[in-house]
Amino acid sequence: MRCQTLAKCLVELGVSVRFCLFSYDWREDLYDTGYEQSYHSWHENELLFSELVKEDTIVVVDSYLANLDSYKSLKLAAQRVVVIDDYDRIEYPVDCVINPNIYYQRNDYRYSGVSFAGGPRYCLLRDEFHFERNEIRVRESIHEVLITVGGSDVRELIPRLLGKVVAVYPEINFHCVCGTSAYQLDLESLASAYSNLRLYGRASAVEMRNLMQKADLAITACGQTLGELSYMGVPMIGICVDVDQEKFRDYYVSNGLFLSRIDWDDVDWLEKIKEDLNKLSSYNLRNRMTHNLHGLIDSQGAIRAARVILG
Numbered sequence: 001m002r003c004q005t006l007a008k009c010l011v012e013l014g015v016s017v018r019f020c021l022f023s024y025d026w027r028e029d030l031y032d033t034g035y036e037q038s039y040h041s042w043h044e045n046e047l048l049f050s051e052l053v054k055e056d057t058i059v060v061v062d063s064y065l066a067n068l069d070s071y072k073s074l075k076l077a078a079q080r081v082v083v084i085d086d087y088d089r090i091e092y093p094v095d096c097v098i099n100p101n102i103y104y105q106r107n108d109y110r111y112s113g114v115s116f117a118g119g120p121r122y123c124l125l126r127d128e129f130h131f132e133r134n135e136i137r138v139r140e141s142i143h144e145v146l147i148t149v150g151g152s153d154v155r156e157l158i159p160r161l162l163g164k165v166v167a168v169y170p171e172i173n174f175h176c177v178c179g180t181s182a183y184q185l186d187l188e189s190l191a192s193a194y195s196n197l198r199l200y201g202r203a204s205a206v207e208m209r210n211l212m213q214k215a216d217l218a219i220t221a222c223g224q225t226l227g228e229l230s231y232m233g234v235p236m237i238g239i240c241v242d243v244d245q246e247k248f249r250d251y252y253v254s255n256g257l258f259l260s261r262i263d264w265d266d267v268d269w270l271e272k273i274k275e276d277l278n279k280l281s282s283y284n285l286r287n288r289m290t291h292n293l294h295g296l297i298d299s300q301g302a303i304r305a306a307r308v309i310l311g
Helices: 002-012 046-052 068-077 157-164 181-191 205-214 225-232 243-254 269-279 283-293 301-310
Strands: 018-021 036-039 058-061 080-084 096-099 115-118 144-148 173-177 197-200 217-221 236-239
Touching: 002 080, 002 301, 046 068, 058 068, 058 301, 068 080, 080 301, 096 301, 115 301, 144 205, 157 173, 157 181, 157 269, 173 205, 181 197, 205 225, 217 225, 217 269, 225 236, 225 283, 236 243, 236 269
Parallel strands: 018 036, 058 080, 080 096, 096 115, 144 173, 144 217, 173 197, 217 236
Antiparallel strands: none
């Protein structure tokens, strides 16, 4: 999704875009980027680069699968190679690294010969959110809660959240984004036991914006969605589900934007969520959190990043 956001800005700046995607079974997992696209195991076969990349091509890589040899081969084939990075995964032999996350600090990257950009000015906010920021309005009590755990519930958090959180607060309406339509169907029979729950499959940007607009609170994984929730001023309870989310979690905890540090494998992670939900029933606390979230990022990060990509 963040690459689609970048692609739109790059097209507006006058370049053509092609997506090269990897999927273990792309026929079952077909994703429509809205641009020319193809599926390749590109990170496993550097010979493909000679077919996909020309001398005037700028390559933008957003993948945890690409290894050092892949980047070296791309650097030889392309005019310019740019990496979208979240946590300094490897020492990239490329032209530029963009860390489009609020927690970025230049001194996180200790190697030379590469240009860097990152931080709040480069957070990639989708177009649909640009003019839809919530006014500062906070309801006296919590009526609507959004649950979102990313594009896939790799830690199988949703079933446990249903039984231990949704079931405990029948007075609250929960809106749970499952990530895929198939997963939504898998959960339907389990979810049917809760009259205060509505499930969604793969939500579009407009659907996510609308859900955030009406949410009094979000229970969320600590990924890219945090930027959109922050922009919309939605108080959050964050769950860190993998290593690439740890810096997000630490930033939000240290700045008072999360009440607790919660990891998916904490033995008491569900109890922590319920404790934070109870604390956030306070109007004053949610109001303060909403005001603190507003202004963290603006809507121009994607166009700034696109200009960096073009050099």
